[in-house]
Amino acid sequence: MRMTLRIAAVSVGMLMSAAWPALADTITLKDVTGRDVKVDVPVKHIILGEGRQIYFLAALDKTNPFEHVVGWRDDLPKADPETYGAYLAKYPEIAKLPTFGGMKDGTFDIEQAVALKPDVILMNVDAKTATEEAGYIEKLGKVGIPLVYVDFREKPMENTEPSMRVMGKLMAKEQVAEDFISFRADSIKRVTDVLAKDNPPKPVVFVERAGGYSDDCCMSFGNENFGKMVEIAGGNNMAKGIIPGTFGTVNPEQIIASNPDQIIVTGGMWDAYVPGGKWVGVGYGADLKEARRKLEGLTERPAFTGVKAVKDGNVHAIWHQFYNNPYQFVAIQEIAKWLHPDLFQDLDPEATFKELHARFLPLDYKPGYFVSLKDN
Template sequence: MTNKWTNIVLALVALTSGVHAMASTYPVTVTDIAGRTVTLPSEPKRIVIQDGRDILTLALLDRSNPFARVVGWNNVLGKNDPGVWKVLLSKWPAAGKIAGISFSSDGQVGMEQLIAQKPELMIAKLRFRKLFQATGVMDKLAQLQIPVVFVDHEEDPIAHTTASIILLGKVLNRENEAAQYATFYQQHLKAVQQAIARQKARPSVFVEALAGKSGLDTCCFTHGKKGWGDLIEAAGGRNLGAQLLPFPTGNVAMEKLLALQPDVYLMTGSGWTNKQSAAIPMGYGSTNAKVKASFGPLLKRTGFAQLKAYKTDRVYAIYHQFSDHPFNIVAVEHLAKDFYPEAFTALDPNNTYQQIIRQFTRIPAVPVITGAPVIKQ
């Protein structure tokens, strides 16, 4: 285990220690993932979610109904992950009536929509902090005495995922539930890291994020030091995107990949509904047949047959949503198994996913495809 990951595992152990069998006492003061001190006068009963994917974190905390406190949100699930949204609606149909609030990618917020819901808390993504400051949103919310807590599963997914869950556990008076999942996460990460530490060489890895989403004429968008980049490193891979990109994300030409010849090639996919999508339909509502049918066109793109990873059958597909997801430990397990198949023969990431669903949430335990080897057609 590298010093970085040793330190993170130790930090997670410390984070989960001493938080069992506790209840929040209000007013409660917390430090959010942005390092801000936030005080909540009472347990929030009316919440606005800036990014709808964070409902999956609430599913770990408010288990009987993660939507119970949500009075307004930006339902990105309906567009970006319709399969999981359908599953959530099947269990909690009233969620379809929650007010939509406009949150743009440049930090603009539909303030009238937000204020109308009389929220007692807004949960927001860390990457939006500077945007909200620049657009004056933070000042407006402060004037309205609406607390904001920033969480993160993407900018630094391994370090911030359990920290975000424990943070919200304290904010929402769900410390026991938060500690239970954080302990599970830490145990699984430690097991992976211990096995990786015994390996002699780290494979070079390239991840094509959103593979095929914009059609078959585009390649190859990737992550550097964020999201999939950090998950690859946590699973014992050497992320080529980190050395190729000056920014957190960007495009790498196929010619560059042919020169570097990564040992492993990853393609992330999801059930996107845009017309031009040729993506691998990973996630809920898909089938093995649909997943396999999507491989051929992607593998026939220019240059692919010359990649070493293609020739050695080391091309893999994985559920894209794990790049910003509280269950990203499942992605770490999938990647570790892909990188070191002989070291992880007994590891079953799909079982880990279902264990999370059954043990820590009330989300229906229906079939979901989270990872798969990409088979030549």
């Protein structure tokens, strides 16, 4: 009789376990700013403080990265319409997701956010000052909504790995996060190991941020983001000693005086921002013939007059959004091939990006992320 009751109790317990999801665990994690944040994991309802955060969310959930997204900022369709269109075709329900304005420009609607009852709100670290000044962390804390900072833009070479680990904990995808981190590290080593062995001369490289987006010249990068990627890829970032932070500007005279050996322009399809602009439209499935035509047009500006890179045809364009996601290792490989073509004849960044898609991302790979004046 006791055995029968015991079996019955176990059976009921098993049924209850099957019928009800496991209770969430409350953990304390450190976000990339060093804040201790208590969160119930795995999170089921997420607000993305930037739509482009889907880049790293997708790397952790290949099946359906939007399953737990209850709201997001409205930037992805404007900043990267091709990627948005590909996700929309696969997950049409995202068209109905509530959208938000930005924290930095003061258009984030905190009342709307609270009404969606998220388990966590993700914010990029560059929104930290605006978030604190508005008192959002305290306001959200009063209703039990934690805010977590991640960073793939301000100091991506320093913060990508900890940001991915934070996301792995939030989503209970720690092993996927570690697999991604290992793949990223191995991909970068394929560049750095060769450079350490051969120690080639470092060409001077000017990276123009969003060239052609406006008539002004020229936005660039200091010793982080694309500036740091250039250094890792075996180049000497021209703007490193001019721009003290991650982002800044250099004037045309500085470019001419520095006479860079290589020029790299970041680009994207920005019709939503600058219709018919001179920007170079590289990205998911881009028309590379048209992108090359526009890239050549940018070399005719006064800032590039007579510089070595233009004379030698060492002018290239690369997808701007590598500056804001954990896929920077693909950019590092491509830059290394541009700077040191003889050393990296066997390196195939396209194959690396294809493998990334096949292993981690929900979308099929489409080329279009790089173009060079040396391309036929």
